[in-house]
Amino acid sequence: MLRNLLALRQISQRTISTASRRQVKNRVPEMQKIFQEDNGIPVHLKGGVIDGLLYRTTMALTVFGTCYAVYELIVAAMPKKVK
Amino acid sequence: MAHQTHAYHMVDPSPWPLTGATAALLLTSGLAMWFHYNSTTLMALGLLTTLMTMMQWWRDIVRESTFQGHHTMPVQKGLRYGMILFITSEVFFFIGFFWAFYHSSLAPTPELGGNWPPTGIHPLNPFEVPLLNTAVLLASGVTITWAHHSLMAANRNQSIQALTITVTLGLYFTALQAMEYYEAPFTIADGVYGSTFFVATGFHGLHVIIGSTFLIVCLLRLIKFHFTTAHHFGFEAAAWYGHFVDVVWLFLYISIYWWG
Numbered sequence: 001m002l003r004n005l006l007a008l009r010q011i012s013q014r015t016i017s018t019a020s021r022r023q024v025k026n027r028v029p030e031m032q033k034i035f036q037e038d039n040g041i042p043v044h045l046k047g048g049v050i051d052g053l054l055y056r057t058t059m060a061l062t063v064f065g066t067c068y069a070v071y072e073l074i075v076a077a078m079p080k081k082v083k
Numbered sequence: 084m085a086h087q088t089h090a091y092h093m094v095d096p097s098p099w100p101l102t103g104a105t106a107a108l109l110l111t112s113g114l115a116m117w118f119h120y121n122s123t124t125l126m127a128l129g130l131l132t133t134l135m136t137m138m139q140w141w142r143d144i145v146r147e148s149t150f151q152g153h154h155t156m157p158v159q160k161g162l163r164y165g166m167i168l169f170i171t172s173e174v175f176f177f178i179g180f181f182w183a184f185y186h187s188s189l190a191p192t193p194e195l196g197g198n199w200p201p202t203g204i205h206p207l208n209p210f211e212v213p214l215l216n217t218a219v220l221l222a223s224g225v226t227i228t229w230a231h232h233s234l235m236a237a238n239r240n241q242s243i244q245a246l247t248i249t250v251t252l253g254l255y256f257t258a259l260q261a262m263e264y265y266e267a268p269f270t271i272a273d274g275v276y277g278s279t280f281f282v283a284t285g286f287h288g289l290h291v292i293i294g295s296t297f298l299i300v301c302l303l304r305l306i307k308f309h310f311t312t313a314h315h316f317g318f319e320a321a322a323w324y325g326h327f328v329d330v331v332w333l334f335l336y337i338s339i340y341w342w343g
Contacts, residue, residue, distance in 0.1 A: 026308040028149065035150035042095035043143050043151070055098065058135045062102045065109040065128040072116060072125065 092153040099140040106132035141300075145317075149309045159316050166320045170327050173290070177331050180286065181338060184279040188343055195274065199343065204276045205268050209340040212263050216256055217336050220291075220329045223252035227298075227322050234305070237312050246302045249325070253295035260288050280339060287331055294328045297321040 035046055045051045087093065106129055113126025148154040154162070188199045196202030207213060230245035264281075271281040301321045304310060310318055 024306055024308075028308050031146075031150045032152075035146050036152075042097065043146050044095070044097055044099070044139060046146070054135070054139060058102050058132060058139065059098065061128060061132050061135070062105045062109075065125070065132060066105055068128070069109055069112045069125060072112070072120075076120070 090155040090157045092147065092155075092158045094147070097140070097143065099136050099143070102132060103136040103140065106136050145304070145309065148317075149304075154314075154316070159314075162316055162320070166323060170323060173327065174331075177283075177286070177334075180279070180283040181334065184283060184339060184343070187275045187279060195276075199276075201274055201276050204273060206276075206343065207263065207267060207340065209336070212259055213336060213340045216259055217332065219252050219256045219259070220332050223249050223256075224326060224329050226252065227325055231318065231322060234310060234315060234318065235312050243302070243305055246298065246305060250295060250298050250302055253291060253298060253325075257288065257291055257295065260284070260291075280343075283335060283339060287328070287335055290328050290331070294321070294325050297324055 035043070037046075039046075044055060109125055109129030109132060111129075113123070113129040116122045116125045191197055191199045191201060200206045226245050226249040230242050230249060233239075233242035233245055269277050269280070271277045298321050301318050304317065
């Protein structure tokens with residue numbers, strides 16, 4: 001009984017430690033290579049196509065938002081005529 | 084000259100300061116639209132752009148440090164100063180709300196019944212959930228220190244376990260506090276007691292959420308091997324912020340929950 005318990009303990013310890021080792025590989029050297037490539041691309045776009053998409057989306061929302069805010073400001077500054 | 088001859092970081096041109104400032108504009112004007120014209124579109128836009136700016140800006144900082152190696156010792160020193168100054172500014176932010184609380188509670192007006200807690204207010208029992216919350220945050224301080232020492236000792240499994248427990252404790256605090264808010268017999272509209280209670284504890288709760296988010300990002304980076312035993316300033320900054328949030332809670336607990 002005790003031997004089974006000890007065996008169970010050993011197996012679960014080994015399973016947990018090897019599982020965490022197997023799951024995540026160290027990708028930092030790969031990333032270092034990508035981001036240190038001498039291609040003149042600024043860091044906010046250097047990760048690939050998704051960077052560009054995210055940037056354009058953020059900028060579009062920002063520009064649209066500014067225009068909308070100015071529009072609402074103009075509307076708010078002109079009180080509606082009450083008949 | 085093909086390369087820099089100093090240890091400082093000359094950053095690449097970046098759009099995030101602009102989008103961040105505009106996001107702040109949208110947030111503030113959005114608040115005005117919500118309060119006065121019952122419209123939440125602008126505020127939602129502001130929140131979205133703020134979030135997107137934060138995520139991309141901090142993503143870029145991780146790239147500049149871990150992947151490009153720009154965070155030399157002088158750069159790190161500057162970042163440390165920056166984080167300390169930021170936390171100091173937050174301390175002053177909270178001092179304001181404690182000032183408001185003590186101003187109202189030390190000399191309760193006749194409108195309140197001349198006593199504190201005001202007549203009709205049934206405060207929460209400080210020895211129930213609030214005491215548990217205190218224990219939760221104190222424990223998170225212990226586990227994050229455990230995580231830090233494990234990280235410095237290159238003990239990967241323990242550092243990940245300890246940081247996971249820290250994050251869990253932070254989320255547990257938030258859940259408990261949310262439940263307390265729901266069950267409380269008084270609201271923010273209940274005079275100055277309600278105002279001081281919910282504004283002070285509310286801002287604190289927001290900071291717990293911010294701290295927990297910072298720690299979750301650190302946990303992900305820890306799992307992805309971003310930190311080394313000697314260089315892990317992001318982790319240290321998150322730990323400092325977590326300790327700050329814990330200390331604010333202790334003051335809140337003693338002043339508002341216990342003495343108040």
